[in-house]
Amino acid sequence: MSDNGQRPRRARDLGIVVGPLATGTLNAITDVPGVRVGHTTIVDAPRLHTGVTAIVPDALGPDRRTLPCGLFVGNGFGKLVGATQVAELGAIETPILLTATLSAFRAADALVTYVLASPGHEETRTLNPVVGETNDGRLSDIRVRPLTEARVLAALDGATAGAPDEGCVGAGTGTMALGFKGGIGTSSRLVGGWTVGALVQSNFSGTLTVRGVPIPADGARVPPSADEPEGNSCMIVVATDAPLDARQLGRVARRAVFAMARVGSDFASGSGDYALAFSTPPGVSSSGSAVDAAEGSVAERDLDPFFAATMDAVEEALLNSLLTATTTVGHRGTATAVPHDLVVNRLRAAGVLPQPSAGAPAS
Template sequence: MRARDILALPGVTGPGNAITDVPGVEVGYTTLIEGSDVRTGVTAILPRSRADLARPCAAGWFSLNGNGEMTGTTWISETGSLALPVTITNTHAVGSCHRGVIEWVARERPEGAHEWLLPVVAETWDGYLNDINGDHVKPAHAVAAIDAARPGPIAEGSVGGGTGMNCYGFKAGSGTASRIVRHGDDSYTVGVFVQANFGSRRELTVLGRHVGPGLLDDNPFDSGAGSIIVVLATDVPLLPGQCTALARRVPLGLARTGTSGSHFSGDVFLAFSTANPGALTSGFPVGAAPYEKIVFVPWGWLDPFYEAVVQAVEEAVLNALVAGRTMEGRAGHRVPGLPVDRLLSAMRG
């Protein structure tokens, strides 16, 4: 079941209603569920397929609230480009995943590994269900998630980096959605992936209905803390600054689900465009002095893409919630899954 199966959500989706609807984008997971206290993992997102990964993508990022981490963002700000796998994990496993990406590049692209590598690694906090200080995520787990990355359908909920994550006091984690946008005679895809771990139960809003206050029972963990990471991919040709502009629209989609942006929630967003392959390179200069060209949609024509971002972000969060199932973890802690029947009743009421 996905949110669109039970709710009348707006917009035209891609065939899989996922970030992998953007051609070339691949997603892989390593999920770690062991004993009573390990509930964590790694999500890997490849901006381009393995054969094409070395070609940079135009990229930008935005932080709604900085109580979180996304490495590599200073380089994105400097160059407007992204050319490595992106990984998402728990707060205390950022270093392991950073090292894992480097090890993967050294194995798969040794010709580039002797240069500098500044991977994007993002995190949210899973310490309620997971033994977050136990050093359970190793570099090999990040390598395995990258190796597992594929196009096509994506599992949602308690998988990959989202394994131990909660949203609006319900079990959530990984979620995705997409939108198709027309630009003249061309058709483009905007895809979103979220690691949803934010929001207080009382805030929850679905399609404009403030349903949270009617779902406050069975609410063992509801601090509003935890964070959300959003990765946005598109094949529409964009400048790096336009990617940043798309990333700045992510909070509007989150707000539709009710959040007011807690101080204790790190909300950090990455957007990239797979168009213009071969541009925005930044390797050491060799040979004749070159030029690069970028084709891009004029700024005044971006509104339909902004709308697609807002809709897809909202739906990706709802997909993570609908996919969540009750989970027990560290110290006997428990987080319930979203009671879909009660949600639907509240929507009708």
């Protein structure tokens, strides 16, 4: 199976639309005001294909030291640094980093350096860095741990509010998903006057499913070694400017993991599947207590559109992470990009996409 040298394209570039809700301008997590994304990509082929991705909420600063955050653990075979304090207090106090499994701890230390040097932290004595990971050890020599403090700081300092790069970039440089090359993907949805955005690091097993149509990899997937568990992991970060508290955000994070089933995850035993969901507006409780709709917060009865937005945005972000990835020859094998023509043809045959009109160019 070959990708025929195709250029990276997002799901919507191929006519694949997930759900009825409108997207933000960029169809990315950076559509949420004040959320920025940065990457550092490390490639020394074929040995190294790795990196770090930073999700930076500008709402964290000298006048606001925490943001409400919910956590859901779909399967705990992972190393989410800082998870217990997020679960206990319902808050984050640093940007969120994603990287490779054995680099997570170096990334956490560099994140502490970054925050301690930030305004308002001159007297800080305790800090909970939040770093997620997936295992890119098939395409990258994970034992090398090339992620230095300088490279982490470059991702944080270089984070922008523009459209984030996707596919084989940052923390997704060496990942694989659903039998193909995985990576970083993002998407967003509008709910009333608010935005829900998602960013994913895809690296998990199963059968790729697009709009309900299975697209098996037919052997393109690199088989695991005998001592390596199936599954690997998926990290999902959801951001919103809606006034949701930590308990409500935990419910949102739960739906984010549920969305993995839509694209064909088998939720294998060896997969570490985590979702973090945070909210940026001021005045929202991080305590996890019920919110008062009279004070401008979202009432429980009004959460369903946010759940739908989250699942659609995560599903599309996962598809984008594969469709924008490129075939990678790595440390222990090759991961093939999803052939776009295969996806489009299967969806047309299933009646999900319309047949091309006479004389129209092929996708």
